[in-house]
Amino acid sequence: MNVQTVGLVGAGQMGRGIAQVCAVAGSNVILNDIDDEAIRRGLLGVEAGLARMVSKGTIAENEVGSIRARISGSIEVRQLAACELVIEAATERLQIKQDILKALDGIVRSDAIIATNTSSVSVTKLGAVLADPSRFVGLHFFNPVPVMELVEVIRGLQTSDATFDTVVGFAKRVGKTPIDVKNSPGFAVNRILVPMINEAIFALHEGLASAEQIDAGMKLGANHPIGPLALADLIGLDTALAIMDVLCSEFNDPKYRPAPLLREMVDAGYLGRKSGRGFYVYPDARA
Template sequence: MKIETVGIVGAGTMGNGIGQVAALAGLKVVLVDVTDAALAKGVATLTSSLARLVEKGKVDAPSRDAALTRIQTSTDYQRLAAADIVIEAATENADLKIRILRQIEAVVRDDAIIASNTSSISITTLAATIGRPERFIGMHFFNPVPLLPLVEVIRGLQTSDDTVAAVCELTARLGKSPVNVRNSPGFVVNRILVPMINEAFFVLAEGVATAEEIDTGMRLGANHPIGPLALADLIGLDVCLSVMDVFLKDFGDSKYRACPLLRELVAAGRLGRKTGQGVYRYDKA
């Protein structure tokens, strides 16, 4: 199928980023969230992101302006009826995602694809909650979406070959590189990455080194572009904790136990860059 209109549910960090790259690729975008305020914030974020790309010479002003005209926003799920694919980009909570997926299914065409941007939740399990599971797939973008080229395309047990092919083609059109992944908790990248981040919190909690020293060690000693604790702040400490909890539940292996310090920071509302404080403090101005 030819995908020309992309629906996105969730105007937060991931949703507005996906909307930005889709609009730049010439696709129509319908961005849905629960409040006008959330939508306004999402559009403001992607508008600022596009402005930075223009300043850096990566996008020209006419392309930016054209992209912005392709984005529509609404709090009404009915606006998704014309979408060829709808990508759910809500918080990493299975119950919430299932509610959203059922709302999406109620309004889209029978041949429309429904995708989830989940970073850890089983695609097979999510697919089983809707009536056309063969049209369901995982499409895991990485933050920041406009800059990182990878998309994990996750096939659930029920996902059809046609759905996989259409989503891989869409991913390439968005200027991203798809990797095909079999359904498994955390898929590929987060299965490796988030436990490493969790171990960095244990090292910090044990006083083996300061946060700065841990991050410097991994940058200079392992050639990572960003240290694991700074990366946790970028991802969101709540997201890291949610992923670890999924791993612990689905694998039943104590090696996936979340570090108590990570859990405590989340309980304190110190979620990273998005709240102005996580492991580090940030100027939100």
Template sequence: MEMQRIGIVGAGQMGSGIAQVCALAGLDVTLNDVSEAALQRGIDRMTASLERMVSKDKLSAAEASAALMRIERCVEPGGLADCDFVIEGATENVRVKQAILRQLDAVLRPGAIIATNTSSVSITKLAATLDDPARFIGMHFFNPVPVMELVEVIRGIQTSDATFEATVALARRIGKTAIDVRNSSGFAVNRILVPMINEAIFVLHEGVASAEEIDAGMKLGANHPIGPLALADLIGLDTVLAIMDVLYGEFNDSKYRSAPLLKEMVAAGYLGRKTGRGFYTY
């Protein structure tokens, strides 16, 4: 399947990152969000990211400018009608994602593929929202998208082989390594990673060690490039909580219960880097 125009639903941290790597790979991008203000924030985020790459000699100023020129914006789902492949990158909320998928199903041509960037929600469940679930797939990117090389490609029970093959080809085209992951709550990486972060929050809450000591311990003792609490701030504590809640709901296993401190911080609006305060202050 020949792909040239990629649609991205959601201009937040993940959506703007996906748009950036697609544009840098020479693909035309239509970025969709609920308002012009949200779209502008996404463009501003991409501009800053590209400028950092130029300053580090990873990219020329001309290449950065050309990438931004490939990105169009729209606030209505109908603006995505000519896309060959659309990636939904909304919040980890099943109902929100299902509502978006119904809108996409109504405006996209029959051959277009629809992917979700969910980090935990069942692909099979989301696919059932569509009239043609065979064209639906999971494409889980990692944050920050321009830096992280991995994409988990997740088939629902309905996903066709052609959809899977086209998705892997797209991942390769934009410079990512795809791994084939079975549809299971949390998939592979987050099922391992997020409970580890949650346990680090328990350790902090119980006063076993400070945030700095926990992160230093995991970096120096387990060779992690970033500590689990700093990583939680980067991911977003609301996203960490959402994934833990999905894991607990799907497996009904107490090992997936969210740390009380995590819940309290999310309730307080201390979500990490995106709000300027999490386990650390930014």
């Protein structure tokens, strides 16, 4: 299938990032969310992302208008009926994702592919709510989407070869490097990465070192480009907590227990960059 129009359900950090890379690659994009304000913020985020690309010389300034024109927004999910590929990029909550997928199942064309950008939830479990789960697949982009090269492609038990092959080709066309990952809690990257972040939060909570010192230690001692606590702020502490909860529940192993400080910060609304405060303070943050 030649994917010409992509639908995104969710105009947050991930949805608008995916919309941006798809539009830059030449696809038309319909960005969907629950209200006009969410879509407005999403489109502003895309415009800011394009401006950063211009400043870095990645795209020319005279390209911005045509790229932006390829992205439209709608609160009506039925507007996604024309898409060859629809990607769910909502919050990391099973019931929310299942409700979205059920709604999409009755709207999108019968040969369209439905994908999820989930970072931890079972693709097999999500696909089971669809009438035809063979057209469902995991397509996990990483934040910030315009910068990060990787996409994990996760085949559920029901995913067809044609569906898998199409999204692998699509990922390459939008400039990403896809890897084939088994359907398992957290998949490959987050199975390794988020427990490491969680352990850094335990170390902070225990007073082992300050946030700045922990991050400096991992940057200078392990050659990480960004410290684990700063990375948690970038990912979103609510997302990190949701991933740890999935790992702990699905593996039934206490080694995946979320750090109490992580849960407390999420309860306080300290979600990282998107809320303006996490392990660090971001005075210019805009949700």
